[in-house]
Amino acid sequence: MTVLNLPVVDFGPYLDPNSTAEQRQAVDQAIDKACRHLGIFILKNHGVPDELCNRMLDCIRRFIQLPDEEKRKYDVASKVRGYVQSNQSLVEGLELHYENVGFYPPVNCLSNGLSPTIDPASPNARLPTSPDALGMPDAWPSDEFRAQTDEYLEHILQLKNRVHASIATSLGLGASSRKRFDDTIFALAFNGYQGLTESEVSNGGTNLPEHEDPGSDSDSTSLQVQDRDGKWYDVQPIPGAFVVNVGIILNRWTAGQYHATLHRVVHRSKKPRISAAVFVDPSFETSVAPLPELTPAGKSPAGQKEETFAEFFLDWIGETSESKY
Numbered sequence: 077m078t079v080l081n082l083p084v085v086d087f088g089p090y091l092d093p094n095s096t097a098e099q100r101q102a103v104d105q106a107i108d109k110a111c112r113h114l115g116i117f118i119l120k121n122h123g124v125p126d127e128l129c130n131r132m133l134d135c136i137r138r139f140i141q142l143p144d145e146e147k148r149k150y151d152v153a154s155k156v157r158g159y160v161q162s163n164q165s166l167v168e169g170l171e172l173h174y175e176n177v178g179f180y181p182p183v184n185c186l187s188n189g190l191s192p193t194i195d196p197a198s199p200n201a202r203l204p205t206s207p208d209a210l211g212m213p214d215a216w217p218s219d220e221f222r223a224q225t226d227e228y229l230e231h232i233l234q235l236k237n238r239v240h241a242s243i244a245t246s247l248g249l250g251a252s253s254r255k256r257f258d259d260t261i262f263a264l265a266f267n268g269y270q271g272l273t274e275s276e277v278s279n280g281g282t283n284l285p286e287h288e289d290p291g292s293d294s295d296s297t298s299l300q301v302q303d304r305d306g307k308w309y310d311v312q313p314i315p316g317a318f319v320v321n322v323g324i325i326l327n328r329w330t331a332g333q334y335h336a337t338l339h340r341v342v343h344r345s346k347k348p349r350i351s352a353a354v355f356v357d358p359s360f361e362t363s364v365a366p367l368p369e370l371t372p373a374g375k376s377p378a379g380q381k382e383e384t385f386a387e388f389f390l391d392w393i394g395e396t397s398e399s400k401y
């Protein structure tokens with residue numbers, strides 16, 4: 077398979093107080109160009125400390141290395157929360173050759189991740205005990221895991237705000253559209269791909285079938301992406317850098333100007349692999365209709381429904397049980 081050298085965006089000027097407006101503008105242009113082309117790029121000098129990323133990955137690795145019966149305690153029978161074991165067939169005849177543990181805030185959450193019905197000071201504020209439209213609540217393997225993830229997301233939030241500000245500038249957005257970029261929540265998929273034996277290496281298929289995600293992904297290594305002609309490429313990762321890709325919502329908001337990247341994972345190695353996908357989703361009440369600045373005629377592209385992210389997402393997870401899973 078041909079290796080694709082993704083555009084590499086050096087985010088340094090956004091973090092350096094001495095950078096010039098021209099340097100930051102060059103970053104904006106590079107991100108905008110990549111989002112329009114394949115919808116995917118590598119972000120280096122992103123400001124999230126290497127040491128913190130490594131600690132997060134170690135924490136995920138330690139969880140993935142636990143005995144199966146221990147991990148299964150965190151299976152909450154949801155598509156987006158809790159543990160899903162490898163080879164667990166969610167649809168008859170189709171197996172996923174990877175395991176993952178996912179986290180999704182309460183669906184009635186505010187953009188800060190807190191449920192409006194819960195006192196923010198209460199210990200239940202970030203760990204509701206009742207099911208919502210997505211099923212059972214998150215199942216955190218330990219307080220340490222949770223604290224580690226919170227610390228990581230605090231840094232990712234700053235980065236997300238900067239990247240969204242850059243995109244909003246490139247797209248020439250006004251205050252109301254910028255608000256959609258600000259009102260986001262994080263969903264997480266921490267994925268584990270087993271090391272393979274010699275014969276599995278030569279006989280194996282796809283681990284994570286091709287898909288687009290609603291929110292944009294980041295922080296993963298060695299995956300495959302499809303270009304606009306339908307050809308698949310291996311992505312060449314850069315240690316310490318994030319892979320960032322456009323999801324379905326950014327594609328919709330931009331009326332198709334930004335490309336939602338089709339991607340999949342084919343892990344052919346004797347070494348195990350883990351990845352941390354962070355999805356930036358809009359808050360549930362946010363519209364997923366195209367931004368008014370990008371649709372001068374005031375019309376959505378044909379076939380695109382005017383709906384909130386809640387409506388979109390509940391449909392999407394219903395559909396993915398047939399198409400992605």
Ligand SMILES: O=C(O)CCC(=O)C(=O)O
Nearest residue numbers: 265267296297299351353
């Ligand atoms: O493991 C990876 O590199 C990608 C994971 C991914 O695309 C996902 O979890 O949606």
Ligand SMILES: [Fe+2]
Nearest residue numbers: 288289293339
């Ligand atoms: Fe993905």
